[in-house]
Amino acid sequence: MGGNQKSQKNKAHKTRFASKSSRNVHKLAGDAPKSRGKVAARVPSHGQRAKDLRHQRTKNIRDQKRASLLAEKRANSGALASPRILAIVALSPKVDVQLLKKWIASTASTDEKDLANGVSDDVMETEQVVTVESGPVTVVVPRYKSRFTVIEAPRDDLQACLEVSKVADIVAFAVPAEDAEYIDKVGKSLLSMLRGAGLPNCTGFVTGLAGVPDKKRPDAKRAASAALMTELPEDSKCFGTETVDDFQQMMRHLAEQRLSEPKWRSERPYIVAQELTFSPTSSMSGTLVLSGYIRARTLSVNQLVHVAGVGDFQLSQVDVVEDPSPLRPRRKQAGEGQMVVENSEDPTGFTSVQPDPESQESVVVENIPDTLAGEQTWPTEEELAQAGEENNKKSKKRLLPKGTSEYQASWIVEDSDEEHDEVEDDGEDGVMKAASDDDDEDKDEEGSVISEDDVHVDLKPESVWGDDEDDTQSEMMDDDDLTPAQRAAEIQRLRASHATDEEFPDEIDTPMDRPARERFARYRGLKSFRTSPWDPKESLPLEYSKIFAFDNFARTQKHVFSKAAERDRKHVPGCIGVHTYVRLHIKDVPSGAAERLLTSFRQVPLVACGLFQHETKMSVLHFSIKKSEGCTEAIKSKDTLIFHTGFRHYTTRPIFSTDDMNMDKHKYERHLRQGQFSIATVFAPVTFPPHPLVVFKEFPDGIKLVASGSLRSVDPNQIILKRIVLSGYPHRVSKRKAVVRFMFHNPEDVRWFKPLELWTKYGRRGRIKEPVGTHGSMKCVFDGVTQQRDAVCVSLYKRVYPKWPSS
Known part of the structure; x- marks a missing residue:
């Protein structure tokens, strides 16, 4: 650059403000006098204020979570908390669970003085363990x-x-260390079942390390732990069972870990029976007295309780009793707002809570239908006269194209001034309904198909072949000469060469000894499975008069849960x-069921669960279900299955349907398919989701796990349609026209099903024009060129319902 040229000069930076935050100082209180040497308070910008609000909101949420976690920890641990239920599941027959239980009881009885003297390094010996009784054992660990x-x-x-895992706070899975097969076939089925039901906190035990040589012991423990940890959640830990120190570490982990209770269990109060007695009040029933700790939520004496495996009952009394195994002695305190009655006659002393007759819920299972609700009174003379006048009026006929359905005819706008005098008056109405209720195989009351007379058509049909109608009819004479046996053999040959059950599973054979209009009278056609209307209140079976329906189930659930939360927050009388260790007096329990419970509650835990409002009433429940991988047997619709959902289990006969999310109609499935989710519909007591589902079935060689899933909804209006497909085969083809045979076997059936739409397996759509001959052949027209190897089908639907439970 030459010297005579001017050098570049850039604009100087403004240094009036020291920082970005100081730029807002001149905006502060412009009218107020500014004092010398003092800077006015800084006003944050709009963005800064929003940022501060976000930080404050985040801090409040963090503090609330910290406070709730601290309150939960204090409630679930310490002297006032109920004992944690530890369930031990052996995944191999070589695991001695009874010995494990004895070692845990011995570890709990070991005090700190023994640990200081070096007992923790000793190997657990069989002679050192204490003697424990069979069944549940409660141990106190003062150290933790x-x-x-x-x-x-x-x-x-x-x-x-499964019943044990429902009540367990912690599930401990035990595997042997000296066996290469750590988890056998039974253990894998147990793991699959418990995962489907929902697992709480999990931990692992490795047993049998004392029998492994010292040099191989670490590798054996590591291999067994690796095999077990692949089946458990990621945050699970595995412990050895060799020394006292191993058990002390395990007990500390179990005592200090935060419990993650399943949501379905945390929403309802429940009591696991530790003591059980029965006082008969009559020859058939009596009062079942169940003692245990209230868990999860507050229990009201006015609400109903469900005794697992027996049924739903009312409470006659609830006694608040002193804790039989306290961590440390404490004073008995009565909650505020309780209806407490002091009982001075009992030497041990307890408080009794009595139910309020006005607030106590009643056990209502089924609705009592009014059999006369649908009766029609005798018509009056005015009504008879009016009906006679309407019958005398001649209905106006409409001339419509051939093949027009009733639904299509409703969209055709016709000039009211135009009269069609050329139409014959062959009936009272232009559109007639025809139905038959004779169906020997299915007794579901459904609507009927639309007959051929539903739409008035021209009585002079146009030939499929144009002017060559006589030639076509002469060619069809060959089909008329076939014997019934030859026709059946020809049908089987064509069906075997066209379709398989996997590709078209709904195809059925049209009966040859019975008219199709009678056999399929309860079926009807749909223009579109997704969009065609179907009235959910039409022709319901008698069982639907016994169930309960909700106008808005989600709103009802929200209201019921809010009432339960209010009962937890406030001191409601009777809660x-x-x-709290209580003694429930459950009235009107059958004597036979009570005797069975008295002999089995030590081996299988007995649970009394508090129920929400409406949870005793019958309705239609829909479960999302998936077949288990280990189940190879066929599971058909309406098979007898055992459903375990929450603390309930019952025997039912569900029907399966497709899982269509965006449709008001669902297609019925004859079998539960492998690898995909289906909907299982049953009649059962109302249950508010979420709820897991585990399904068993009884086989000749025992009860097996067949499926698992969860509760989807409670909706009696959900429509499940069973589809059948009638198929025929082209006999003569000419571009868009064809003569189809073997779909029907008489011309009357062809006329009856004429309004239905046809479809082919190669994607063509068509309609029936007219019957040909006397053996059910028919002329059809399609929307494109039809191939000789194609198959012509028509779909029919009817609504199906689940079976009412036998008990």
């Missing part, structure tokens, strides 16, 4: 300020093992708080 109720899960009974 906790209590445990240890329950053994039976390996040989899947349903009993007993969580972690």
Whole structure:
């Protein structure tokens, strides 16, 4: 650059403000006098204020979560908390669960003085363990300020093992260390079942390390832990069972870990029976007295309780009793607002809560239908006269194109001044309904198909072949000469060469000894499965008069849950708080069921669960269900299955349907298919979701796990349609026209099903023009060129319902 040229000069930066935040100083209180040497208070910008609000909101949420977690920790641990239920599940027959339970009881009885003297390094010996009784055992661990109720899960009974996992706070899976097969076939089925039901906190035990040589012991423990951890959640830990120190570490982990209770269980109060007695009040029933700790939520003496495996009952009394195994002695305190009656006659002393007759819920299972609600009174003379006048009026006929359905005819706008005098008056109405209620195989009351007379058509049909109609009819004489046996053999040959059950599973054979209009009278056609209307209140069976329906189920659930939350927050009369040891007096329990419970509650946990409002009433429940991978047997619709949902289990006969999310109609499935979700519909007591589902079926060789899933909805108006497909085969083809045979076997059936739309397996759509001959052949027209190897089909639908439970 030459010297005579001017050098570049850039504009100087403004240094009036020291920082971005100081730029807002001149905006402060412009009218107020500014003092010398003092800077006015800074006003944050709009963005800064929004940022501060976000930070403050985040801090408040964080503090609330911290406070709730601290309150939960204090409630679920310490001297006032109920004992934690530890369920031990053996995944191999070589695991001695009874010995494990004894070692845990011995570890709990070991005090700190023994640990200081070096007992922790000693190997657990059989002679050192204490003697414990069979069944649930409650142990107190003062060192960690906790209590445990240890329950053994039976390996040989899947349903009993499932009942144990329903009440367990922690599930401990035990595997042997000296066996290469750590988890056998039964253990894998147990894991699959428990995962489907929903697992709480999990931990692992490795047993049999004392029998492994010292040099191989670490590798054996590591291999067994790796095999077990692949089946458990990621945050699970595995412990050895060799020394006292191993058990001490395990007990500390179980006492200090935060419990993650399943949501379905945390929403309802429940009591696991520790003591059980029965007082008969009559020859058929009596009062069942069940003692245990209230868990999860507050229990009201006015609400109903469900005794697992027996039914729903009312409470006659609830006694608040002193804790039989306290962590430390404490004073008996009565909650505020309770209807407490002091009982001075009992030497031990307890408080009794009595139900309020006005507030106590009643046990209502089924609706009592009014059999006379649908009766029609005798018509008056005025009504008879009016009906006669209407019958005398001649209905106006409409001339419509051939093949026009009733739905299509409703969209055709016709000039009211124009009269069609050329139409014959062959009936009272232009559109007639025809139905038949004779169906020997299915007794579901449904609507009927639209007959051929539904739409008035021209009586001079146009030939499919144009002017060559006589030639076509002469060619069809060959089909008329076939014998019934030859016709059946020809049909079987064509069906075997055209379709398989996997590709077209709904195809059925049209009966040859019975008219199709009678056999399929309860079926009807749909223009579109997705959009065609179907009235959910039409022709319902008698069982639907016994169930209950909700105008808005989601709103009802929200209202019921809000009432339960209010009962937890406030001191409502008749309510007993969580972690209280109580004695429930359950009235009107059948004597036979009570005797069975008295002999089995030590082996299988007995649960009394508090029910929400409406949870005793029958309705239609829909479950999302998936077949288990280990189940290879066929599961058909309406098979007898055992449903375990929450603390309930019952025997039912569900029907399966497709899982269509965006449709008001669902297609019926004859079998539960492998690898995909289906909807299982049953009649059952109302249950508010979420709720897991585990399904068993009884086979000749025992009860097996067949499926698992969850509760989807409670809706009696959900429509499930069974589809059947009638198929025929082209006999003569000429471009868009064809003569189809073997779909029907008489011309009357062809005329009856004439309004229905045809479709082919190669994607063509068409309609029936007229019958040909006397054996059910028919002329059809399609929207494109039809191939000789194609198959012509028509779809029919009817609504199906689940079976009412037998007990």
